[in-house]
Amino acid sequence: MLLFASSNYLGLATDQRVIAAAQKAAKEYGAGSGGSRLTTGTQQLHQALESDIAEFLGAEDSIFFATGYQANLSTIAAVAGPDTLIISDELNHASIIDGARLAKAQVAVFPHGNLHELEQLLASRVQPHTLIVSDGLFSMHSTYADVAGIQSLATRYQAWTMIDDAHAIGTVGKRGRGCVDLYGFLPDLLIGTASKALGAEGGFVVARQPIIHYLRNRARSYIFSTAPSPITVASVRAALHIVRDHPELVHQLQNNARFLSTVLTEAGLLSRPLDTPIIPVPIGHSAQALAVSEKLRDAGFFAPAIRYPTVKEEEAIIRITVMATHRTEQLRRLADELISILRSPR
Ligand SMILES: Cc1ncc(COP(=O)(O)O)c(C=O)c1O
Structure with missing residues (x-):
């Protein structure tokens, strides 16, 4: 049977270099991290991975979560609240929808890719804070968000932008950097996963340093859940190096x-x-x-x-x-x- 249904787009889940890195990490650091990131769970490996992710995507800093779902959920719940209007593309991933619910934010949904409707929502909002959220590459339709258009509206209407590039990192652009390659800039919050092209598991946010610092102290699944295992972190790092170097x-x-x-x-x-x-x-x-x-x-x-x-x-x-x-x-x-x-x- 030939598989045409996997998100392991680059085949890195079974790459010998990735597997060797996982084995080495298990031998050196053990099978588990032993605590949450803010207690005893942070190992040098976690910090090295976060620094490599930030460097690869040209960002000041990054934070790594156990899954992409948690990255979206906790990030949105940390940066948005009842006085935030989240403006969301109708086809956005479930983890974005759930994050907005958890934040108790007000939500307005615009038709897929329709920036005219997005602008109407921005122009008529009453809330003091606004976050525009969109998938980068949409996982069922394979359309790509007009990130430049979204960013320019966000600047005009003083809103924050968040792009979930789960399916584009490692697959889209000259260097596999998704919207960073396509558009040449970063949104306020860029989300990626390690569960797709990187062939392992985990999720991350890249952003300016103060935002990442804030997330480290506010993102609940980062604070109250055990840090990803050294095996996962080493696998993701090895996969990231392969994408970066090849x-x-x-x-x-x-x-x-x-x-x-x-x-x-x-x-x-x-x-x-x-x-x-x-x-x-x-x-x-x-x-x-x-x-x-x-x-x-x-x-x-x-x-x-x-x-x-x-x-x-x-x-x-x-x-x-x-x-x-x-x-x-x-x-x-x-x-x-x-x-x-x-x-x-x-
Ligand atoms: C657009 C998008 N964001 C986030 C996620 C969640 O990622 P993970 O599987 O790493 O939790 C997915 C996975 O299906 C996705 O397609």
Whole structure:
């Protein structure tokens, strides 16, 4: 069975260098961190990772959480409160939605990517503080937020910006730095995960130093939960070094995505080629999408059907995710199979 459904986009979860770093860390530091970050859980490894993440993304500082979910949840709950208006793209990840709930903030949702509606909300708000939050690369639609447009509205209306680049870090841009490569600047808060292209687990925030300092003292899942294990931290650090030192791996992923999506575009299944690793092929009805996914599985390819409520009714997709480790011949076989399934009478 060939896997076209993993967020381990660069194949780093099974990279021997990453595994060796994990083994070495377990031998040197043990299996667990033994405490929360503000008590006894901080090891040199945690600090080294945070400094490497900040350096890679060109930021003053970073803070590392056990998961991306916790990074979003605790960051939003720490920086926003009842007197904050959170303006959120309608397709934002669940952890952003839950963070806004936890913050007891007021929330306004704008239609996906619609900056005109975003501006209307900014112009009519009454709250003293505003945080605009958006995913960078949207995980089901593979659209990329207009981060420059969002930032310019934020500057005009004195709002903060937060971009969740979970799916873009390690996959998008010349150096795999997501919105930093695409737009050349950092939002006030940039979120990333180690659970996708970095092949391990964890989440992080990069920002100006005072903001990170504030988060270290306010983000509840950082303070009241055991620090990530040395095994995790060493794995993430090794994976990050590979991305930093080998941009050709990121380019390989982008080439694979472009190759597959070009073949599918030429066959009329996509509207345009993509160089992001998430390739959503529109199918329509949920039952049809399920049937297509099952036929793919029978032919030896795992690519799931994504249905309501994850996407709108009648907008079910086959969500293909490409990895840097896929070979051209494997991508070609998947495309041929999908094209043949969709062209045969249903
Ligand atoms: C956009 C986005 N943000 C955050 C997360 C949460 O990341 P993690 O799995 O590391 O908790 C995900 C994972 O699905 C995601 O897609």
